[in-house]
Amino acid sequence: MSIYVLEEQLNEFKIEVINKYRDTKSPLMQILQESQKRYGCVPVEVQEFISKEMNITTAKINGVVSFYSMFSLIPSGRHILGVCTGTACYVKGASRLVERVEALLDTEYGSTTEDGCFTLAHTRCVGDCAQAPVIMVNDEFNGKVTSDDIPKIIARHRGKNCKK
Amino acid sequence: MNKNILEKIKVETLKANPELNEPHKNLHEKEVRVVLKNCDIINPEDINHYIAKDGYFAINQILTEMSQEDVIKVISDSGLRGRGGGGFPTGRKWDFAYKNENDTKYIICNADEGDPGAFMDRSVLEKDPHSILEGMMIAGYAIGAETGFIYVRAEYPLAAERLQKAIDDALELNILGENIFGTKFNFNIEIRLGAGAFVCGEETALIASIEGNRGMSKNKPPYPAIEGLYGKPTIINNVETLANISQIILKGSKWFRSFGTEKSPGTKVFALAGKIKNTGLIEVPMGITLGEIIHDIGRGVGNKRKFKAVLTGGPSGGCLTEKHLDQEVDFDTLVALGSMMGSGGMIVLDDHDCMVDIAKFYLDFSVDESCGKCTPCREGTIQLYKLLEKITNGEGTLAHLDKLKKLSKAVKKTSLCGLGMTAPNPILSTLEHFYDEYLAHVTHKVCPASSCRGLIEKYIIQDNCVGCTICAKRCPVQCITGERKGLHVIDQDACIQCGECFASCNFDAIITK
Numbered sequence: 001m002s003i004y005v006l007e008e009q010l011n012e013f014k015i016e017v018i019n020k021y022r023d024t025k026s027p028l029m030q031i032l033q034e035s036q037k038r039y040g041c042v043p044v045e046v047q048e049f050i051s052k053e054m055n056i057t058t059a060k061i062n063g064v065v066s067f068y069s070m071f072s073l074i075p076s077g078r079h080i081l082g083v084c085t086g087t088a089c090y091v092k093g094a095s096r097l098v099e100r101v102e103a104l105l106d107t108e109y110g111s112t113t114e115d116g117c118f119t120l121a122h123t124r125c126v127g128d129c130a131q132a133p134v135i136m137v138n139d140e141f142n143g144k145v146t147s148d149d150i151p152k153i154i155a156r157h158r159g160k161n162c163k164k
Numbered sequence: 165m166n167k168n169i170l171e172k173i174k175v176e177t178l179k180a181n182p183e184l185n186e187p188h189k190n191l192h193e194k195e196v197r198v199v200l201k202n203c204d205i206i207n208p209e210d211i212n213h214y215i216a217k218d219g220y221f222a223i224n225q226i227l228t229e230m231s232q233e234d235v236i237k238v239i240s241d242s243g244l245r246g247r248g249g250g251g252f253p254t255g256r257k258w259d260f261a262y263k264n265e266n267d268t269k270y271i272i273c274n275a276d277e278g279d280p281g282a283f284m285d286r287s288v289l290e291k292d293p294h295s296i297l298e299g300m301m302i303a304g305y306a307i308g309a310e311t312g313f314i315y316v317r318a319e320y321p322l323a324a325e326r327l328q329k330a331i332d333d334a335l336e337l338n339i340l341g342e343n344i345f346g347t348k349f350n351f352n353i354e355i356r357l358g359a360g361a362f363v364c365g366e367e368t369a370l371i372a373s374i375e376g377n378r379g380m381s382k383n384k385p386p387y388p389a390i391e392g393l394y395g396k397p398t399i400i401n402n403v404e405t406l407a408n409i410s411q412i413i414l415k416g417s418k419w420f421r422s423f424g425t426e427k428s429p430g431t432k433v434f435a436l437a438g439k440i441k442n443t444g445l446i447e448v449p450m451g452i453t454l455g456e457i458i459h460d461i462g463r464g465v466g467n468k469r470k471f472k473a474v475l476t477g478g479p480s481g482g483c484l485t486e487k488h489l490d491q492e493v494d495f496d497t498l499v500a501l502g503s504m505m506g507s508g509g510m511i512v513l514d515d516h517d518c519m520v521d522i523a524k525f526y527l528d529f530s531v532d533e534s535c536g537k538c539t540p541c542r543e544g545t546i547q548l549y550k551l552l553e554k555i556t557n558g559e560g561t562l563a564h565l566d567k568l569k570k571l572s573k574a575v576k577k578t579s580l581c582g583l584g585m586t587a588p589n590p591i592l593s594t595l596e597h598f599y600d601e602y603l604a605h606v607t608h609k610v611c612p613a614s615s616c617r618g619l620i621e622k623y624i625i626q627d628n629c630v631g632c633t634i635c636a637k638r639c640p641v642q643c644i645t646g647e648r649k650g651l652h653v654i655d656q657d658a659c660i661q662c663g664e665c666f667a668s669c670n671f672d673a674i675i676t677k
Contacts, residue, residue: 067361069361
């Protein structure tokens with residue numbers, strides 16, 4: 001099993017996150033969100049650490065982590081690319097955009113490219129339906145996207161922090 | 165902080181920023197701004213701007229002049245109904261929680277706008293966050309709560325950021341906190357972020373999520389107003405509902421009733437999207453006709469296409485068609501027509517959209533988002549989806565249509581919470597209004613909208629091609645050739661039937677077989 005978060009990082013997590021929430025009522029969600037934000041995932045080692053520190057069973061923590069789509073067990077790629085598949089984007093052809101992205105990146109929806117550059121994330125409505133169809137890359141918003149925009153969007157980000 | 169200081173801030177801010185008094189630009193004559201009155205006018209990160217637009221005068225007024233009963237009476241008299249979709253009378257909800265004595269009570273603002281295709285709440289949260297805080301404070305005073313939570317979906321980081329800034333600024337002016345306006349009233353607000361679960365828009369699931377659990381719904385009753393967050397009486401109001409509150413207090417229930425219909429007073433914000441020329445947010449009085457929204461304000465579908473239907477209520481709603489264009493839009497009419505108001509998303513479809521495919525899209529969503537607690541929703545939605553998949557792939561039979569209807573009704577009747585109870589609505593509604601289309605799929609194996617790819621053998625370019633080259637540019641496998649301004653041809657051997665060319669053609673030159 002791979003380890004994604006090192007022990008010294010866990011100690012830091014304890015000081016900066018867990019101690020902050022120790023006296024808050026039902027802080028589990030916030031702590032998990034912090035882990036997702038810092039490490040791009042909530043791996044088993046973090047879950048076990050939180051369990052020990054907060055005296056919550058790992059069963060419960062794992063139940064929460066696996067329920068919400070924002071939490072993942074393994075880190076995502078450098079860039080998170082999401083083709084919005086809300087209703088407005090869908091009727092404006094989002095499913096064709098998804099196919100195009102999958103073909104260009106040679107990976108399936110919901111997984112990460114081999115070079116670790118892109119994760120194709122399931123995205124259900126980003127709330128910009130007037131600009132449909134929408135593609136998000138990290139926090140970057142691309143509205144009224146057509147299929148020929150996709151190679152450009154990918155190329156623009158491929159350069160940033162990606163070796164290949 | 166007292167009323168004199170509020171007045172002073174108002175006068176000084178208006179003097180320094182005269183543009184705050186300017187009316188909204190580009191407003192259609194049929195639009196009214198109540199909920200969105202400050203949006204795009206004020207700087208949402210400046211509390212003084214909100215005060216300049218009479219902000220926090222309502223909470224000041226109720227704390228100094230009104231009893232809890234008075235506040236509940238004004239809201240009840242106004243006839244305000246929950247804007248989250250169900251349309252339950254807000255005043256009555258508050259009254260339940262008020263009469264249920266307990267030393268701790270909670271107010272929750274439901275900002276988990278999960279309906280794909282709706283973005284009304286996002287605008288209010290990002291552009292007028294203080295109006296939500298004030299609405300929550302008034303609700304808190306009315307029922308006797310001192311703590312409020314705003315549950316924001318994680319996809320709206322800017323909304324959460326601006327709300328936090330608004331809370332910090334209000335605390336600094338002692339508009340939030342202890343002894344507000346020198347009275348005995350204390351109120352604090354905390355933000356809780358969602359983590360991507362549509363079901364958390366359901367009251368009991370939302371409470372479970374705030375408590376740090378899996379967001380699974382519970383049996384009702386007990387209703388949250390009796391036994392909610394941490395077992396205490398809890399009122400959950402939607403963003404748009406709360407944005408109405410302070411103005412009803414300031415201007416009175418009669419003023420509020422001057423908009424809308426007898427049973428659905430006030431205005432409603434709709435998010436227009438899909439195949440419509442003017443996309444975006446509109447706010448109109450309830451009771452406006454569907455045709456006025458689609459054709460007058462939205463300016464029709466455009467692109468020479470024909471209006472086919474409008475989806476309301478998202479995955480819980482249904483579709484309205486051409487024959488409903490004269491119908492008034494309000495809570496009860498939409499339910500009577502087999503759809504629902506929902507949170508206000510309106511997705512317009514044209515003749516290239518297949519209704520069976522749309523129903524399948526919504527079921528796919530419900531399968532994904534079902535929390536899995538009750539069997540009818542967990543298993544039923546999957547079976548419904550599989551039936552629709554068969555039909556759109558050309559493997560459907562007449563018997564499947566009967567099965568679809570029967571199972572839809574069963575899931576509706578037996579599911580635990582709103583998600584399952586409404587998940588089959590898109591199927592039932594499209595079956596009712598577009599039965600012919602279902603029939604064409606199962607008996608003739610044809611998709612009349614040329615949308616279901618399982619039923620399309622090939623795409624053909626006809627003689628009316630003008631040679632604009634757009635299809636050739638969009639084709640992912642470059643199998644379309646032709647001169648500019650000349651007839652184009654598809655190489656059928658290389659074609660992967662992706663439908664890109666068909667969708668991109670503006671001249672109806674491409675047909676399917």
